[in-house]
Amino acid sequence: MITVVDYGIGNILSFMNLYKRLNIKCQVATTARDFDGATKIILPGVGSFDHAMDSLNASGMRETLDELVVENKLPVLGICVGMQMLADGSDEGQRAGLGWVPGRVKKFDLSRVKQLPHMGWNDVEPIANVGIFNDFHTIPRFYFLHSYYYECAKQEHILASTHYGDDFTCAVTNGNVYGVQFHPEKSHQSGMSLLKNFAEL
Numbered sequence: 001m002i003t004v005v006d007y008g009i010g011n012i013l014s015f016m017n018l019y020k021r022l023n024i025k026c027q028v029a030t031t032a033r034d035f036d037g038a039t040k041i042i043l044p045g046v047g048s049f050d051h052a053m054d055s056l057n058a059s060g061m062r063e064t065l066d067e068l069v070v071e072n073k074l075p076v077l078g079i080c081v082g083m084q085m086l087a088d089g090s091d092e093g094q095r096a097g098l099g100w101v102p103g104r105v106k107k108f109d110l111s112r113v114k115q116l117p118h119m120g121w122n123d124v125e126p127i128a129n130v131g132i133f134n135d136f137h138t139i140p141r142f143y144f145l146h147s148y149y150y151e152c153a154k155q156e157h158i159l160a161s162t163h164y165g166d167d168f169t170c171a172v173t174n175g176n177v178y179g180v181q182f183h184p185e186k187s188h189q190s191g192m193s194l195l196k197n198f199a200e201l
Contacts, residue, residue, distance in 0.1 A: 001026070003037075004028050031060060075201050086177060087103045100174060103172070118164045133160065135193070
């Protein structure tokens with residue numbers, strides 16, 4: 001059962017509708033009790049890092065998420081700010097992140113990019129066509145909207161990259177933990193394929 005974490009941030013309905021089209025069971029968790037039957041977790045997020053972390057911590061679901069992801073090793077997919085929350089922290093704020101994928105979130109250098117935010121469609125180059133990028137035989141394009149990027153502490157946790165001014169990490173992994181900076185729920189067929197791949201891990 002795909003379980004989407006609803007802590008007041010992110011377009012939950014988009015994921016529900018997409019998985020309904022794929023005929024894959026999906027539920028929403030707004031409390032710790034709602035994770036009953038969960039086999040995979042999606043952590044969406046939009047807005048600022050500190051606001052997202054404060055909202056998750058106040059939701060009453062943080063402890064359950066740590067137990068399911070860290071101890072029970074349930075697969076989790078962080079999306080946009082939900083990916084950034086996987087880091088140890090962010091230059092955007094003061095709060096500690098989840099720390100599930102060692103690294104830090106940093107702001108793009110304005111001298112290296114055309115404008116901020118990085119908004120619109122861009123190519124994504126996976127390290128390998130496996131896992132959530134399984135069966136992508138051409139370079140996929142996804143929709144982005146962000147001003148900060150993930151800098152992994154270890155090269156082995158980089159799953160895919162995108163070019164904007166310079167190459168930056170746009171997807172990460174650490175065991176059962178995955179994160180993507182782009183919005184698969186807004187990325188048409190590529191996004192649907194990625195979310196289907198996550199469901200089938």
